[in-house]
Amino acid sequence: MSLPAPEASLSAAAERDRRFMALAQQAADTARAAGEVPVGAVLVRGDEVIATGFNHPIGGHDPSAHAEMVALRAASRVLQNYRLPGCELYVTLEPCLMCAGAIMHARIARVVFGAPDPKTGACGSVVDVFANERLNHHTTVVGGVLADECGQALRNFFAERRQLARAERDARKAREAAQNGILTRTDIP
DSSP: OOOHHHHHHHHHHHHHHHHHHHHHHHHHHHHHHSSOOOOEEEEETEEEEEEEEOOOOOHHHHHTHHHHHHHHHHHHHHHHHHHOOTTTEEEOOOOOOOHHHHHHHHOOOOOEEEOOOOTTOTTTTBGGGGEEEEEHHHHHHOOTTHHHHHHHHHHHHHHHHHHHHHHHHHHHHHHHHHHHTOTTTTTTT
């Protein structure tokens, strides 16, 4: 019996990671369609998808409704256990401290994230919670899977939000100016 070449194994593992990250991106698209920051997560055991989640803290009026938390809660219900050993979590954005803590408490074996989060990332961008040897559970972390695609989705979302905010601000100023009888640059022929 021959063993596959190491490159073939790495390629198969990388392809698996890309496949599950693509599913997380689909969940992120759902968040975006709902007006939420487009972050999605998929929790798997082996090759079986146990749960998915997407950001919805705004619509859910819940600051903890991050994609990872939603997926962890759903998986816990499906598996009837708050501990999820042997499971892996794929998420389009590097987890924050809150999510990293929940991931550790759930005993997730491996986290795979897409884009780094330079503002709140807890897997190395700002802090590296999972590198702390004093903690009682150690999760393997892999970052950068489909990072460009995941990052671009976030950049596009925030660019659109800024553009919308500018348009709303300009419209408000024009209304206020009209009420005061003042012409704005857009009113002058």
